[in-house]
Amino acid sequence: MSTVLESLNAGLHGAMEANESVYILGEDVLDPYGGAFKVTRGLSTAYPDRVITTPVSEAGFVGVATGLALSGLRPVVEIMFGDFVTLITDQVINGLSKYGWMYGGALEIPLVIRTPMGGRRGYGPTHSQTLEKLFLGVPGLRVLAPSAFTDPGGLLRAAIDDPGPVLFVENKLQYQRRLDDPAFSALESRLQVQEGYATAATVGVAGAPRPQLTIAAYGDMAERAAEAQLKMAYELEIFSELVVLEQLDPLGPSGDLPRALADSLRQTGCLLTVEEGTHTHGWGAEVVARAVETSAQKLGIARVAAFDSPVPASRVLEASVLPDVDVIVGAAQKLVAALDG
Amino acid sequence: MSDAAARYRAMLRIRRFEETILDKFPTGVFHGTTHTYIGQEANAVGILDHIREGDSVFSNHRCHGHFLAYGGDMRGLFAELMGKATGICGGRGGSQHIHWRRFYSNGVLGSAIPVATGMGLAGRLRGDDDIVVVFMGDGAMGEGVIYEALNMAALWRAPVLYVVENNRIAQTTPIALAMAGTIPGRFEGFGVPALAIASSDVDEISLAASKAIAEVRDGGTPQALVIDTNRFAPHSKGDDTRSQEAIEALWATSCPIEIHASRLDPNQREELAAEVAEEVSQAFAAALADPEPDVEVGAA
Structure with a gap:
């Protein structure tokens, strides 16, 4: 009897345990806080060297993660609110979604950008949006959304294993949904x-x-x-x-x-x-x-x-x-x- | 070959390559655009002398000189600008987006700076002593993501050399109209030491670069190298708004090849010039004869 949140968290734990190339980057991801929505809870305790809390620099740390991915690591980036994807558009559209293809097709960019979209919590116009449509139709980018009807953690682990970049769209209210x-x-x-x-x-x-x-x-x-x-x-x-x-x-x-x-x-x-x-x-x-x-x-x-x-x-x-x-x-x-x- | 001759040859290869691009562009053999490195050759040659296997280089829109100094193939670069199948990236990237071994370039100013920072960080996380050299111009200093990257580079001790080739003109806008403060000050504000040099002498640049790269590699910390340099050719092609006199004055005082020439005897210069002319002409002809890429519908 687990929730979408627990499943995603277990997926991250499993991925970090299975592969020491997996790194987490994001704002406030360290324990005891464990991320604004707790998806990264426990990771910095279990893997202190592989969880990097970042300054409030979404474009910058998505770019840094792209550099890690180009160097053979498998970064998973958290954007605290989905609304902030506007800040990473250049890195996504002119950078990480193209590097594999435009450099001849042989490069891998194993990078996952996770972010919670959605409203119904009264956060107002800049913290409640569902903006993934801005990133649909970007060649070279896979856009995924977990569901309680499938396996959220399993999908996240598969995304981390993906040789190409993934935008992984979560939803704030979905986190507490039960899988059963x-x-x-x-x-x-x-x-x-x-x-x-x-x-x-x-x-x-x-x-x-x-x-x-x-x-x-x-x-x-x-x-x-x-x-x-x-x-x-x-x-x-x-x-x-x-x-x-x-x-x-x-x-x-x-x-x-x-x-x-x-x-x-x-x-x-x-x-x-x-x-x-x-x-x-x-x-x-x-x-x-x-x-x-x-x-x-x-x-x-x-x-x-x-x-x-x-x-x-x-x-x-x-x-x-x-x-x-x-x-x-x-x-x-x-x-x-x-x-x- | 002596170091002096090797540097002369390396700069001349870039110069003749770029001159060929500008010369042949009007004939329609190239597709797209170009940003030539004429006048700035000493930077790439002086700096990339000091990198070794395992190091990475991230360049910008003005990348041909960096690529050739890195050891990139001239025919492949000509072919990439022609959009041929044999281009370094099979014709997908064109002039500004090239990749070979650990060399990368991206035409969006500033965009690559955090990426290069992440590449440097990866080396530190893996525990090796590889470094990253990333090139930018004064124009790119207007992009905010650079400062996000510098902050993280300093926080996380990313072994990256940030090279600013300050030619004091961004496309057509002089630096005085676009930049407040100083370039070294921008780095020092984040605790990234900046070594500033105003020179078009490849030996001076090489010496400064060797110090800066040693700091990065041995100290495991980011550094900046700010070079006041001069772009002789247009930003792209035919879009120079500077006066002819101003450009001639740059040629007269700061041509890296002229400055370095006195260190070689005239016979050797002539031999090298002939050798390079032959290489460039053969590379151009070979690329021209290369096939167009196969068209894949929905190429992925």
Whole structure:
């Protein structure tokens, strides 16, 4: 009975134990604090020489970590708040994502940048955002998001073993999610390879009739989508299949949809994408575009995302901007009704 | 070959290479851009004399001279600028983004400074005494990430030599319009000692570099070497806003090859000049005849 946080922490411990090339860099990562969200707790006690607490210099220490990676070490960098990825864009886009390729393709850059995105904690406009979409479509960069429906620590360990750079997108509220949440005991899931080492989980209500709707989601929103899925099944008799993707980019092999998603869509002909980032130019737009491009049938389509607004601090204002279970249910209901009509 | 002759030859190889680039650019054989090192040859040659296997070099947009002084292949560099399959990076990087052995360059000013710092730190973490030499110009000093990197370099004792080639002009902007304070002061503020030298004499630069590199290697600490130097050619090509007289004055007083020439006898100079001219012309012709890269759609 462990949480996403415990799984990620165990993944880091396991990676550091297994490979002495693994280093941790980030702000306030030393014990007893163990990082702002405690993902790095215990590491500096167990491996004092390989956990480096940094000055508040995100661009600088991501660059330093790139130098470590180019020199054969395997750094894992923590960016304390996902919002601060704006500070590392040059290092990511003009640096670490390109060095392998532009120098002829033989260099490895085994570097993981972990960061928690997301709101619902009242941290306000610069500490609550979901910004990974800014880094989708960057050639040479893999963008992953762990899920309670798969194996968060296992995904992190695989990312650390990856010879190329990874942006590993966590979520603040997701940390306390249980991997075997009893609230989800009525759900069953099938796992398959999404792409590379990333997994796709196809989640449905056990024993339910044939699904009418496919929901695509990742990270914390996948878990909210699962809550919506249960609510729809029990209260509205709308049956859905939730496809949880660990890898946001590249989305699927050779520019296609991930197979799990394509398989589900063939059955339902109806797609709802769900994400916490702002609506316009979001992850869902790419998923929808690929679905339409690759699907033989006409699809019902809708997207759930945050309003195109900064994230306010006030509880009621924040809730009005970010998508929750009821927003997902409402969007699904509308989509299914439109198709039935 | 004596040290004096070797340095002369090394500087002349860079000079003739760069002159060929500028000369042939209008014919369309090169694709993209270039930033030539004409006037600054003594820096690369004087400094990279003192590195050894295991050391790394990170360069900037003006990287051809550094690369050739590092021991890089001239035909491969010509071919890279032509975008040929035989280019050092197969035509992916072009003039500003080259890599061979432990030599790297990136065209975004300042961007490589933390990366080079991390490479130095890696050596210290592994416990070897390899060092990193990273080149930047005065223009790059405006980029904030450099100061983040210097702070960490000093905190974590990264064995890195930060070389500033101060040609006092950033593209077309003179240093007086872009920089407050001093360059050594920027390093000293972080506790990184800075050795400053105003010279285009390869022997003087080599001596200063040998001291600075010994400090880095033996002391295991970061150091800066700030060289007041002169760029004779345009920032790129055809974009020089300085007066002809000003440029001629630089040639008259600070040509590294002229300064060094008196240390060799004229016959030897002529022999070396002929040898280098032949090498450059053969490398150019070979690169020109090399094949274009295979086009992979969605090259990854």
